Amino acid sequence: MPRFQPPPRRTQSVDLPKTKYGYTVQAEEVFWVRQGILRSTDLRDSLDEQVIADVAACILSEKPVERSKDTLDAIYDPARQESARIGATFAAYGAEKLDSEIKYCIEAIDKITFAEDRERSLRSIVFKTRTTNPFPTVFSTIFLAIHELSFKDGLLLANSGSVRDALTGVHSVLNTRRDALGPDARRNNINIVKGLIRDHFVTGDVSKVAFGARRELDIENTLRRSQIETPTFEIKQGILRLDIARQQDRSIFRKVLETICGIANIGPGSTGAVFVGVADDENDATRIASLDRISPRQVGARWVVGVDREASRLGISSERYYQLWRDSIDKSTLSSPLKADALSNLDLCIYKGMHILIITIPPQRSVSLFDGKIYCREGDQTVEATPEKIVAISTRFRA
Numbered sequence: 557m558p559r560f561q562p563p564p565r566r567t568q569s570v571d572l573p574k575t576k577y578g579y580t581v582q583a584e585e586v587f588w589v590r591q592g593i594l595r596s597t598d599l600r601d602s603l604d605e606q607v608i609a610d611v612a613a614c615i616l617s618e619k620p621v622e623r624s625k626d627t628l629d630a631i632y633d634p635a636r637q638e639s640a641r642i643g644a645t646f647a648a649y650g651a652e653k654l655d656s657e658i659k660y661c662i663e664a665i666d667k668i669t670f671a672e673d674r675e676r677s678l679r680s681i682v683f684k685t686r687t688t689n690p691f692p693t694v695f696s697t698i699f700l701a702i703h704e705l706s707f708k709d710g711l712l713l714a715n716s717g718s719v720r721d722a723l724t725g726v727h728s729v730l731n732t733r734r735d736a737l738g739p740d741a742r743r744n745n746i747n748i749v750k751g752l753i754r755d756h757f758v759t760g761d762v763s764k765v766a767f768g769a770r771r772e773l774d775i776e777n778t779l780r781r782s783q784i785e786t787p788t789f790e791i792k793q794g795i796l797r798l799d800i801a802r803q804q805d806r807s808i809f810r811k812v813l814e815t816i817c818g819i820a821n822i823g824p825g826s827t828g829a830v831f832v833g834v835a836d837d838e839n840d841a842t843r844i845a846s847l848d849r850i851s852p853r854q855v856g857a858r859w860v861v862g863v864d865r866e867a868s869r870l871g872i873s874s875e876r877y878y879q880l881w882r883d884s885i886d887k888s889t890l891s892s893p894l895k896a897d898a899l900s901n902l903d904l905c906i907y908k909g910m911h912i913l914i915i916t917i918p919p920q921r922s923v924s925l926f927d928g929k930i931y932c933r934e935g936d937q938t939v940e941a942t943p944e945k946i947v948a949i950s951t952r953f954r955a
Contacts (some may be wrong), residue, residue, distance in 0.1 A: 561685065562786040565773040579891070582856075583596035583599055584596065585856070586599060586604075586680055587666070587773075588603075588604045588607075588661060590677065590681065591665070591666075591677050591678040591695075592676060592678060592679025592680070592688075592691070593607070593671065593679070593689070593691060593695045594607075594676040594690045595688075595690050595691060595694060596693055598690065603692065604630060606692075607692050608658065609628055609631070609695060610623055610627075610628065610696055611658070611696050611699050611703075612654060612658065612701060613627070613628075613631055613642060614696075614700055614742075615649075615654065615657065615658075615700075615703060616642055616645040616646055616649055616654070617642070617645070619739060619743070620700065620739045620742035620743050620746065621664050621739060621741060622737060622738050622742075623693060623696065623737040624737060634781065648808060656771070657703060657706075657707055659772075659773045659774070660706065660762075660771070661699050661702045661703050661706065662699075662773060663771065663772050663773060664702050664706070664716075665678060665699065665702070666714050666772070666839065667713065667716045668681075668713075668716045668719045668720050668723070669681065669720065670716070670908075674893045676720075678695065678698075678813075679691060680726075681720060681723055681724055681726075681832065682694055682698070682723060682725070682726050682727045683727050684725040684728055686725070691727065691940050692862060693732065693737065694726070694727055694730060694732065695748055696742075697730060697742065697745045697746055698723065698726075698749055700742075700746050701746050701749035701750045701753065704746065704750060705750060705753070705754060705757050706757075706762050707762060709757075710759060710760070710761075710762060711754070711757035711758060711759060711760065711762070712759070712760035712761075712762055713757055714756055714757055714758040714760055714867060715755070715756045718755075718756040719753045719756045722752045722753045722756065723749070723752065723753065726748075726749065727750065729732065729748060730745045730748060730749075731744065731745055739809070740909060741823070755766060772906070772907050772908070775905060775907050775912065775914075776828065776855050776907070778831075779831070779834065779855040779856060779858045779860075780855060780856045782831070782858065783857050783858070786935050786936035787819070787822055787828075787933040788819055788822060788826060788827065788829070788933075788935075789826035789828060789829055789830075789831070789936075790812070790814065790815045790819070790829075790830040790831070790936070790938075791830075791831050791834045791835070791836040792808065792829075792830065792831070792832045792833075792834070793832075793833070793834065793840055793844060793861055794808075794833060794861070794863055794865075794866045794882075795808045795809070795832075795833060795866060795890040796866050796869060796870075798840060798843050798844065802847070802869055802872075808927075809881075809884040811938070812830055812832075812884075812915070813884070813885070813888050813890060813926055814926055814931045814938045815830060815931075815933075815938045816830065816885075816894065816898055816915065816917055817890060817891075817894065817924050817926040817930070817938075818892065818931040818932050818933040818938040818939075819916050819917045820894050820920045820924040821920075821923060821924055821930060821931065821933075821941070821949050821952075822932075822933060823919075823952045823953075824919055824920065824921060824952065824953055825919055826919060827916070827917065827918055827919055828916075828917045829907065829914055829916045829917065829923060830914070830915040830917075831861040831912055831913075831914055832881070832912065832913040832914075832915075833860065833862045833910065833911065833912040833913055834857040834858050834859065834860050834861065834912065835852065835858070835861050835863055836857070836858055836859075838859065840859075841854075841859035841861060844859075844861045844865070845861075845903040848861075848865035848866075848869070848912075850865050850910075853907070853908045853910070860907050860908065860910055860912065861910070862907075862910025862911050862912060863877055863904075863910075863912065863913055864910060864911050867911075874904060875904070877911075877913070878902070878904045878913060881902065881913055881915070882899065882902055885898050885899055885902065885915075886899060888926065889925075889926060889927045889928070890924065890925075890926050891922075891924040891925045891926075893921070893924075894917075894920055894921060897917070897918050897920070898915055898916075898917060901915065901916035901917070901918060902914075902915050902916075903916070920952050920953075921953070923949055923950055923953055929941075930945075930946050930949060932945055932949060
């Protein structure tokens with residue numbers, strides 16, 4: 557039976573402000589630190605995982621649980637009755653459903669804190685006076701209030717700015733005493749927050765937004781991984797040249813098709829993706845910002861610039877822009893299995909209000925071709941395979 561697994565001890569893979577090791581993930585860019593919920597040093601001690609475990613236990617229990625180390629220990633101890641109860645509920649609830657709901661609520665909080673093209677931290681909103689204190693207990697209260705409004709009451713966030721205003725200084729009206737961590741005190745706090753923000757939600761089908769769509773958090777995590785897993789990812793800012801004329805670069809579609817083929821040939825267990833609407837160079841991002849009058853969103857060493865700006869330049873809708881890419885794949889000479897997979901995994905996703913076109917390349921069972929040739933990846937470059945490499949690629953798919 558599936559059950560909660562104790563989170564693995566975190567390896568030193570996040571750079572803390574005072575201990576720079578050159579890792580691609582900076583603590584101050586992580587949701588928990590960026591929003592002020594936890595200190596950067598708390599990530600080293602896996603306190604973010606404890607927060608997630610706590611809210612997940614509340615969701616699965618359909619009521620607040622006591623927020624304590626003993627409660628989490630009981631959930632993770634297979635010899636304890638509480639572990640069996642949560643495990644059974646988890647199996648019935650479904651890991652994918654729980655994962656999507658948690659991501660949805662985190663994204664909602666990110667939207668609430670974003671205003672007028674700039675992001676305020678959640679900490680600066682919930683506290684009346686400036687502070688550097690972490691606030692995981694208050695965060696979990698806000699999180700669970702949003703979860704209940706969304707998935708129990710069937711409401712959609714309608715006005716993030718109004719919710720932000722309603723939550724301003726909310727710390728002062730909540731019971732935050734050290735002895736207020738029991739189920740009843742937590743329930744009272746959740747009800748207070750729900751009462752403050754409920755009027756800024758509207759009736760709607762939350763399942764269309766929360767399930768079956770590529771989450772913003774997934775996009776962000778993929779972009780961060782793309783900096784180190786270069787063979788399986790490709791980034792393109794778009795199809796228009798970054799000169800004054802803004803003419804279409806006719807070679808882009810072919811280059812991407814070659815790359816799709818190259819990623820598919822990495823091996824039968826490999827999954828990759830091509831992101832269109834993302835610049836991997838700060839100079840390109842700055843140039844795009846100037847030419848198209850947009851504000852790129854930095855994710856690690858990448859800059860999301862979206863494809864809406866190009867659709868506007870071309871005088872077409874974002875949906876028609878998507879169709880341009882779909883047609884290029886459909887009319888291509890990619891191997892039939894790979895072409896079908898690329899078409900069925902072509903998505904137009906939204907990240908921070910901007911559309912990104914994502915082509916996911918799932919694992920293939922055999923060697924893939926484009927224009928009768930075999931392509932492969934060398935780091936972040938796509939090249940036509942030499943006879944020696946063709947033999948090596950064929951061997952991978954026979955193993």
